Amino acid sequence: MQSIAQLLQLIPKYDTLPEIWRLLIPILVSCLLFFALMALAVLFLVWLERKISAHIQDRLGPMYVGGWHGWAQTLADALKLLLKEDIVPDATDKLLFKMAPFIVFLGAFAAYVVIPFGVSSIVTDLNIGILYVVALGSLSVVGIIMAGWASNNKYSLYGGMRAAAQIISYEIPAAVAIMTVIIPVGSLSMVDIVNAQSGGIQNWFIFRNPFTFLAFFIYFIASLAEVNRTPFDIPEAESELVAGFHTEYSGMRFAFFFLAEYANMLLVTCVATTLFLGGWTSVLPGGSQLIPGPILFFLKAFAIIFVQMWLRWSVPRLRVDQLMYLSWKVLLPISFALVLGVGWLAVR
């Protein structure tokens, strides 16, 4: 945000504005900037998901809209969703029903504040950065359960309850896996975590020692469950629950759920990139930055997203009991063991 504030200094007579405006305008500008970037990234991700799933199933996916490989398909779909009638079913809890998509979206959007895309491309470097991300991850549960409850539909309620149970269970292994990174760094700030990994690929936490290597995979699996992706998409399991918590949503409100889902997906990959793949830092051992930091950051993040999409078409959906077994009996004990191992390395 400092760089945005500096850019705004270039506007003539900016200094003569009242103090409150000089505080608010950078916030608004960075909000708009991040919203635009996120919407673009989500449109691209939806297109990418459709293409990847199509090619894994030996299909072609969207090919017509926009010319080159249907690049404008998601843009057209988004426009269609925004233009559709805003349906609020009769027996719903109107206020909660209308609020829910925005709360889910807020949880995804607000966490981008602390994601360091580059050396200076970060809105604000909170000293509790990663804790803030973990905390905001729980906000989307509130929105999802709100949507499930307010819809007054059994499938929605089932979906909402399942989402709550799942996200809360998987936050624990994810948070414990994050601890394996925090212990050697000694700071919760995202910038500090990235700086601790600078100097090439061997300094990234994924390759630094076997404990953090395993912790990366535990975080990856747990983050899949947190963003409700296959194989952990039981909150919106089409074959059982119609569409889960967003069964009753349509048009723009559904678009917001969709946006939040993909924004969350991008968020967890950004966090994984920051924590384990060295964020914006270079791949080369010397540490010389050939590719600009933000581009490198997104390349790493999209590589993880590709694996997420790849997994989606490889693994079938888990049963509820299998889901709980995996979280509480496999991931949690292993992640605790990893924390102990990292602690032993730190004090050795």
Place this chain on the structure above:
Amino acid sequence: MLSYFKDIGLGIITVLNSMWVACRHFFTRSVTLQYPTEKWTMPERARAKLFNKIEDCIGCSQCARVCPTRCITIKTEKRGKDEPEILASDGTPIKLRTYIYDIDMALCCYCGLCTFSCPTHCLQMTPAYEYSVYAIKDHIYQFAKEKPLSVRAPAEPTTASF
């Protein structure tokens, strides 16, 4: 305790295995046909739209009689004695003037019985399969070219009667 670790190991192997299968399919050629721009090459003797070469038709009505859906309507009259003798391409003399030969392709069930019964092989099925229309009446194809001398031909195309 051992089975616990065995299960985890088996799970990891299963996931990696299925990821490998998905990866192999990611690089195989897609089977999608971009239909309006790419098309199937139909077999040479594919049995789709009916076509009657009316010059060879002797108006025997065998096709209309054998048709299970009665989609062919034929009306003929005797050619006059003074008219010049004409032959079909296989040498069969054409003694009837076919002034109505309508096929309602909306009724056709593509069984091909009419083509087998045709004595001069003038009625055939062609590989053309793209002939969708907006009105169902446009599915009636009129092949007759000659005008009747004795009866006045109806102006409207006739539908097959049940």
